[in-house]
Amino acid sequence: MEVKVGNVSEDVVSERKSIRGRIIKLALPSVGENLLQTIFSLVDMMFIGRLGTAALAGAGLANQVNFILLSLMAALSIGTAVIIAQNIGAGNEKAAKNAAFQSLYISLFLSAILFVMAFFFSRRFFYLFNAEPDVIKYAGDYLFWVTVPSFVFVPTFILGSVFRGSGDTRTPFYVMLITNSINIFLDYAMIFGKFGFPRLEVAGAAIATSLSRGIAVVIYTYLLFSGKRDFSLPLKFPRLHFGIVRKIIDIGLPTSLERLSHSVGNLFFATVVLSLGTAALAAHRITINIDSISMNIGLGFMTATTTLAGISMGKGDIQGVKKTTYEAIKIALVAMGIIGVIMVLFPDPFIRLFTDDPVVVARARAAVRIMGCVQPLLGIANILQGALRGGGNTKTPLISTTLGMWLFRVPLSYIFVNFIDLGLGSAWIAMALDISFRAGFLFFNFRRKSNFKRYVLSD
Numbered sequence: 082m083e084v085k086v087g088n089v090s091e092d093v094v095s096e097r098k099s100i101r102g103r104i105i106k107l108a109l110p111s112v113g114e115n116l117l118q119t120i121f122s123l124v125d126m127m128f129i130g131r132l133g134t135a136a137l138a139g140a141g142l143a144n145q146v147n148f149i150l151l152s153l154m155a156a157l158s159i160g161t162a163v164i165i166a167q168n169i170g171a172g173n174e175k176a177a178k179n180a181a182f183q184s185l186y187i188s189l190f191l192s193a194i195l196f197v198m199a200f201f202f203s204r205r206f207f208y209l210f211n212a213e214p215d216v217i218k219y220a221g222d223y224l225f226w227v228t229v230p231s232f233v234f235v236p237t238f239i240l241g242s243v244f245r246g247s248g249d250t251r252t253p254f255y256v257m258l259i260t261n262s263i264n265i266f267l268d269y270a271m272i273f274g275k276f277g278f279p280r281l282e283v284a285g286a287a288i289a290t291s292l293s294r295g296i297a298v299v300i301y302t303y304l305l306f307s308g309k310r311d312f313s314l315p316l317k318f319p320r321l322h323f324g325i326v327r328k329i330i331d332i333g334l335p336t337s338l339e340r341l342s343h344s345v346g347n348l349f350f351a352t353v354v355l356s357l358g359t360a361a362l363a364a365h366r367i368t369i370n371i372d373s374i375s376m377n378i379g380l381g382f383m384t385a386t387t388t389l390a391g392i393s394m395g396k397g398d399i400q401g402v403k404k405t406t407y408e409a410i411k412i413a414l415v416a417m418g419i420i421g422v423i424m425v426l427f428p429d430p431f432i433r434l435f436t437d438d439p440v441v442v443a444r445a446r447a448a449v450r451i452m453g454c455v456q457p458l459l460g461i462a463n464i465l466q467g468a469l470r471g472g473g474n475t476k477t478p479l480i481s482t483t484l485g486m487w488l489f490r491v492p493l494s495y496i497f498v499n500f501i502d503l504g505l506g507s508a509w510i511a512m513a514l515d516i517s518f519r520a521g522f523l524f525f526n527f528r529r530k531s532n533f534k535r536y537v538l539s540d
Contacts, residue, residue, distance in 0.1 A: 100408045104385050108409075110254035111245070112381030117254070119373045121261045121268075123434065125286055126370055128272050130363075130435050136283050137435075138212075138359050139219025141366035143287075145348045146206060146224055152340030153191065154235060157184055158242035159387075159470055160333025164325075165246030166388050166471060167536050169312075170395025176538035178314055181243045181305075183325045188239040192231040199228035212355065219283045226287030233295040240301035247312035248388055256300050264293035328536055335475035339482045346486035353494045354508055361505045364444035367435045368509065371428075371445075372452045375420040379460040382413045383467035390471025399472070399533055406468035406527065413460035424453030447506035455513045458520040465523035473534030481522045490515040 130137045161184040168177040204221035212220075228234060241253040267278075267289035274280025281288065305314050354365045386409045393401030424431075428449035432442050466478045490511050497507035526532055 096404070097408060100405055101412065103389060104382065104405065104409050104412060107248065107250050107385035107388055108382045108412075110250040110381075111384040112378050114250070114254040114257045115377030115381050116374070117257045117261045119370075119377050121264055122373065123370050124265050125268055125290075126366065127435055128268055129283060129286055132272070132282055134359055134363050134436075134438065134441070135213060135215040136219050137366065138362045139216045140223050140283055140286065141362060141369075142207065142210070142212065142216065142351065142355075143220040143223035143227070144366075145344070145351050146220075147227060148344040148347065149341060150195070150228060150234075151238075152337050152344050153195075154238040155340040156330065156333030156337030157187055157191070158238050158333070159336040159475065160184070160329035160331070161239060162242045162246030162387060163332050163391050163470055163473065163475075164329060164536050164538070165243065165312075166248070166391025167395035167473070168538055169247060170392035171535075171537045173395075173537060174312075177247065177312075179319055179322065180325055180329065180538065181246075181314060182319050183322055184239050184243065184329060185236070186321055187326060187329070188235045189232075192235040195228060195231035195235065199225065199231060203228055210352070210355070213359065216359065222282075222284040223287045226284050227290055230291040230295070233291060233298050236298050237294045237301070240298065240305065243305065244301075244310070244312065245384055245388060246391070248392070249310060249312060250384065250388075252301075252304060252310060256297050256304075259300065260293040260297045263296060264289055267292055325538060328538070332470075332473065332475055332536060335479040336470065339475070339479040342479070342483045342486055346491050349491050350494055350508065350512070353491075353498050354505060357498065357505055360438065360440045361444055363436065363438075364441045364448065364505055365508075367432055367441065367445045368448040368452065370435070371424065371431045371449055375417050375424065375456050376459060376463075378416050378420065379413050379463035382409050382416075382460070383463040385409065386464050386467035387471040390468045391473075392471075394472045394533060394535055395537060397535065402468060402472050402533065403527075406464060409464045409468075410461055413464055414457050417456040417460040421453040421456030424456070425450050428453075444505045447504075448509040451506060451509040451513055455516050459516050461520040462516060462523055465520070465527050469523070469527060469532065472532070473536055474532045477523065477526045477532055481519045481526075484522065485515040485519040489518055 126137065126140065129140045161180060164180045165177045168174070168180065203225040206224070207217045207220045210217065241256070244250070244252045268286055270276045270278040271281050271285030271289050272283075278285075304310055306316060307313065351362065351365065355362050386406055389405045390402045393405060428446050429442065432445045432449065436442065469475070469477050493511035493514060494508040497511060498504070501507065
């Protein structure tokens with residue numbers, strides 16, 4: 082006899098609880114990992130902020146360019162995670178491991194290209210911007226020391242995605258915990274010249290980041306090849322397989338273009354903000370750091386959704402993809418909604434972690450409150466992006482991000498700031514409209530079964 086709870090059968094209730102349990106089991110370490118990274122970024126900006134507004138603005142400008150480079154990593158990391166997840170779901174672990182090897186090969190190739198480009202152009206790039214000379218110098222120093230060590234910059238992201246795609250989100254969390262602890266110590270020591278280290282200021286922050294990434298690569302490599310994890314790789318390296326490489330690129334390239342579109346758009350967005358002055362740019366960067374606390378909760382659940390959707394898709398279970406997604410949305414709405422309320426009601430304590438400058442605090446306050454209002458919609462967008470990617474569809478997130486960025490965020494912020502003269506808060510209203518559009522666009526497209534694709538490999 083089937084028991085019903087309200088209008089829902091006991092079996093359905095049990096299934097939903099099981100799905101939520103799997104989501105939370107995968108999501109919490111990812112949330113923890115993202116929060117650790119956010120904490121480090123916050124501490125990093127707090128330390129740099131003590132060097133002055135120009136240093137803070139320069140590091141923030143460098144990070145805008147850094148986000149563009151990270152978009153290239155997204156192609157490889159997302160493609161890797163999705164193929165591994167789908168093939169594990171299909172019971173084809175051998176193919177999943179082969180895909181991991183192919184991604185590592187590509188990461189070495191990308192590292193070599195990035196090294197050459199970063200060495201020659203990273204310091205010169207910022208002369209293209211209409212910024213103060215000291216801001217340009219700080220930005221160049223930061224970008225140089227973050228990107229020239231490319232052979233730790235690139236593999237860090239790829240190795241983490243191998244574990245996440247296999248359903249292991251705990252290992253990246255533990256690695257992040259260890260390396261971020263080291264990073265914070267080195268950050269303080271090398272920025273301010275403590276514990277016998279030279280005072281390197283903004284460059285010291287970047288060098289500390291690169292050193293910690295090197296440690297992460299060593300730990301990831303040991304765990305991946307030592308057999309100490311459920312998903313591990315043999316020491317026998319397979320040949321380069323261009324067929325698998327093409328599939329990784331097929332999945333990942335739209336994500337890379339999506340991140341590139343988003344990052345380039347944000348660079349234009351930052352340029353609009355920069356026209357308001359250095360204080361506005363500093364307030365802008367502070368707001369982004371505060372927003373990342375809530376956003377990374379959504380990203381953690383997005384990672385879990387991508388993996389679980391990929392496993393379900395590997396089995397050919399589209400309904401499983403949708404059930405997982407809807408449950409993830411419910412959880413993320415509650416978590417991000419609570420943080421959104423806190424951002425709206427109490428913005429100042431967070432802002433003053435970075436600066437006591439009353440002008441910067443006043444400008445950041447409105448922006449933080451605006452972003453607090455759209456946190457639930459940001460959660461919906463994040464989860465739906467993860468679900469579509471896990472289901473083999475990375476093109477729809479690309480379309481939504483591109484339309485939102487270039488139809489809403491960039492043009493509206495330019496109009497609000499330059500023609501209506503509404504200040505920094507109006508630029509963030511344009512961002513909120515972008516997020517709202519993307520949430521609606523993704524939800525409409527997610528409901529269509531034709532928006533999913535399997536990438537199951539042969540042995």
